Amino acid sequence: MSIDLYSLVRSVAILVTLGIVALGLVRAVQMGRGFVNRLYRGRAYWTAAVMLLVMISLSMSYILGNGLGLVSVVPLGVLILVLFVFSDRTIQVAVEMDFFHRNTFHWRQVRKLLYVVLLTDILLISIEAAYPGLEQNSTGAVYFPLFAFGWATFFGLFGATIVFVAFSAARTPDRTLKRHVRLFGVFLVTFLVALFTGQPGVGLAVNLAGDLVLVAAAYSLYLMAMSLSPVGKVQKVIQP
Amino acid sequence: MVSSGVPSVDQLLGDGYPERSTILVIGPPGIGKEVLGYWFIRSGLIQGDYCLYATHRPVSDVLRDMKGVGISTERVPEWIASSGSPVRCDLKDATSISFNIKEAAHRNRERRSRVATDVLSPLLVLNPLESMYSYWSQLLADLKQQDLVTFALAEEGMHPPNTLTTMEQLFDGVIEMRLFEEGLSITPLLRVKKMLGLPPLHGYFRFSVTGTGMEVVPHVH
Numbered sequence: 001m002s003i004d005l006y007s008l009v010r011s012v013a014i015l016v017t018l019g020i021v022a023l024g025l026v027r028a029v030q031m032g033r034g035f036v037n038r039l040y041r042g043r044a045y046w047t048a049a050v051m052l053l054v055m056i057s058l059s060m061s062y063i064l065g066n067g068l069g070l071v072s073v074v075p076l077g078v079l080i081l082v083l084f085v086f087s088d089r090t091i092q093v094a095v096e097m098d099f100f101h102r103n104t105f106h107w108r109q110v111r112k113l114l115y116v117v118l119l120t121d122i123l124l125i126s127i128e129a130a131y132p133g134l135e136q137n138s139t140g141a142v143y144f145p146l147f148a149f150g151w152a153t154f155f156g157l158f159g160a161t162i163v164f165v166a167f168s169a170a171r172t173p174d175r176t177l178k179r180h181v182r183l184f185g186v187f188l189v190t191f192l193v194a195l196f197t198g199q200p201g202v203g204l205a206v207n208l209a210g211d212l213v214l215v216a217a218a219y220s221l222y223l224m225a226m227s228l229s230p231v232g233k234v235q236k237v238i239q240p
Numbered sequence: 241m242v243s244s245g246v247p248s249v250d251q252l253l254g255d256g257y258p259e260r261s262t263i264l265v266i267g268p269p270g271i272g273k274e275v276l277g278y279w280f281i282r283s284g285l286i287q288g289d290y291c292l293y294a295t296h297r298p299v300s301d302v303l304r305d306m307k308g309v310g311i312s313t314e315r316v317p318e319w320i321a322s323s324g325s326p327v328r329c330d331l332k333d334a335t336s337i338s339f340n341i342k343e344a345a346h347r348n349r350e351r352r353s354r355v356a357t358d359v360l361s362p363l364l365v366l367n368p369l370e371s372m373y374s375y376w377s378q379l380l381a382d383l384k385q386q387d388l389v390t391f392a393l394a395e396e397g398m399h400p401p402n403t404l405t406t407m408e409q410l411f412d413g414v415i416e417m418r419l420f421e422e423g424l425s426i427t428p429l430l431r432v433k434k435m436l437g438l439p440p441l442h443g444y445f446r447f448s449v450t451g452t453g454m455e456v457v458p459h460v461h
Contacts, residue, residue: 030426034419036449038308040270097269099296099331099362101322173365173398174269229268229419229426 006204013211014062017218018055024222025051031228043093044228046086051221053082054191077122084118087161090181094168097177104168114161117153176227183224190217242354242389245283246276248456252445258412258436262380262390264360266404267417271428272449273393276415277356278306279454280391281317290348291317294341294357296331299324310451317356318344331362334372338379345388353388360407361395369403376410412436417447429459 025048032044091107103109169181190213196202197210241256250256257263257280267273277293284291295302299321303313319325320340327340337359345353364372383390392411394404396418408414414433419426428448432441444459 026424027426031419034426034428035270036272036275036309036428037270037305093270099365101297101301173361174395176268176397 006208009208010211011062013215014058017214018058020215020218020222021051021055021058024218024225025055027222028225028228031225034229037096039089039093039096040228043086043089046082046089047225047228049082050086051225053079054218054221077126080118080122080125084114084157084161087165090177090184091161091164091168094165094172094177094181097172097174098168099173102171104164104171107164107168110164114157117157121153121157176229180224180227183220183227186220187217187224190214190220193217242352243283243287244276245279245281246454246456249276249454252432252441252456253413253435254438257389257391260384260387260389261412261436262384262392262410263413263415264392264394264408264411265415265417266394266396266408268396268419271417271419272447272454273417274302274305274358275309275449275454276417277358277391277393278309278311280389281354281356282306282311282315284352284354285315285317288351290345290351290353292320292341292344292353292355293317294320294329294337294355294359296322296329296359296362298322309449310453317354320344329359331359331366334363334367334375337363338375341379342382345383345386349386351387353386354391355383355388356391356393358393360392361398364394364399364403364407369406373406373410376407380410408433420444427459430456 028044028048028051032041032048035041035044088111091104091111095101095104095107165181165184169178172178194210194214194217197206197213200207241250241254242259242261243256244250244253265273265276281291281293293302299319300323302321303316306313320327320329320337322329322331327344329337329340331337341355341357345355360376363375367375380390394407396404413435415430416433417428417430420429427446429444430447431444432438435441445456446459447454447456
């Protein structure tokens, strides 16, 4: 397959992906407007924010010809913050949905601490991004612990959040919310696969497969937006 | 008729809910079913009716929600709640919930009364459908012996499809609130599936909740 034909396939894949995610974004916003409860509305809007972020990153990557380098285009801090707030809203909705209102692993208290850790992380990672030579210039006594703390807590924070989301979703009787969380998991996995397989230098066949996975990731994101409505599927209005 | 507390809903139903009726509101979580219940109770408190709110939530959560939709909490109903109330709502003990509701209603049998509850769905999730059908059938029949309107909420999406259809048979009136799709847009709509004393009401109504009240208007397709 020639490079030009591959570029065409990639362009089509990116455009299809953007179209699907845009549709999902519109659905998420519309559903958010339909909810009266602020928690449910907030979750819908943060779902839309995740989609917006994906759209921005894909568009910028495509325009800049930077493969699918999400992290290289969208500031890492924004990515971390949006994903964390989205997870927080999902857990709060799950606690609200649980008939016994169990505060899963004391999330209502722990989340405040995690927000402090998160903001500290973002600050440290921003310093690292702003001064790339800082790590090498330091003696290791001052800066290395900061960077180590930043990245270690980043992975720890998201690991813990995934556990919180999974447990709280398991406790809710709402099957639609469970589906929503499962689809978010599918999106994360497929999107990561698409990111790695979409990088230059891994081979055209792998790149092509990555493009297909990217479309699948977008579709799971769209289904995630649709599963914001707990009935699972909104029905057509049928006037008698 | 007993006012629903929402003028446009009263107009839609021909002046409110029927006397001594049992009303079920079905809808997905977050859609605003509770708001109809809050205004129903609020209207009763203003008119001097005895009002009871039986909920699986803490009293503080319900009061916060009420304030959030513009309902004054100067006057509050009697509570059976998971916390913050003299009488506790224990979802693992369905018998005590039924007993406490009936006991409170019986104590106030000389007055017109209103009971609103959101415990139907939790009890349906925690107990077999057959036993819950008998349970609610008995409870609603007992409450209808008095000058009392019962208002229950049910969560859609938490039960197998036939469960709520079965429970609907026990109620005199069923109102459905849902997000509906029309082309590319999604709209929150309400429809009256059945109401005692009214011919079948066809058509959908668009509803909105603001900081000052709830508005229901016919939906133009």
